Amino acid sequence: MHIEWKADYNTGVVIVDTQHQQLVALLNQHFDKESSVDLYEMFQMLGDFNAYAMRHFDTESHLIQEAGLTESSLWLLHSGEHDYYRQRIDEFRLLAQGQPDTTASRLMSFLRYWWLDHIQVNDKKLMQSLLTIKQTQA
Numbered sequence: 001m002h003i004e005w006k007a008d009y010n011t012g013v014v015i016v017d018t019q020h021q022q023l024v025a026l027l028n029q030h031f032d033k034e035s036s037v038d039l040y041e042m043f044q045m046l047g048d049f050n051a052y053a054m055r056h057f058d059t060e061s062h063l064i065q066e067a068g069l070t071e072s073s074l075w076l077l078h079s080g081e082h083d084y085y086r087q088r089i090d091e092f093r094l095l096a097q098g099q100p101d102t103t104a105s106r107l108m109s110f111l112r113y114w115w116l117d118h119i120q121v122n123d124k125k126l127m128q129s130l131l132t133i134k135q136t137q138a
């Protein structure tokens with residue numbers, strides 16, 4: 001279940017790539033414990049992982065502001081994805097209370113799929129636009 005970091009995941013924006021690698025490392029630590037995770041650990045994991053994820057979203061938002069792209073459709077779509085992620089995590093918190101035995105593995109599958117897709121597709125596209133704008137401004 002581990003995610004192996006590939007050079008292809010890099011967006012070319014160092015701070016974003018560093019944070020993505022850290023997020024993947026955190027996820028991998030949790031994948032190791034997945035089968036033995038209990039409800040308390042799951043909430044702990046959600047808290048720790050998402051604190052870092054929210055910081056990462058803030059970093060992206062800050063980069064977009066700096067580039068003057070806050071109103072661009074690309075960013076509106078992208079920040080919508082971040083909103084969707086927050087909603088899903090809230091849903092998992094609720095689910096964990098009612099179905100603690102099955103929620104951990106569903107949560108881990110969601111995190112694995114969402115982050116891999118977000119990094120490889122959406123963040124890459126966003127950072128490419130950012131880099132293009134920086135090049136034209138230079």
Ligand SMILES: [Fe+2]
Nearest residue numbers: 060078118123
């Ligand atoms: Fe993003």
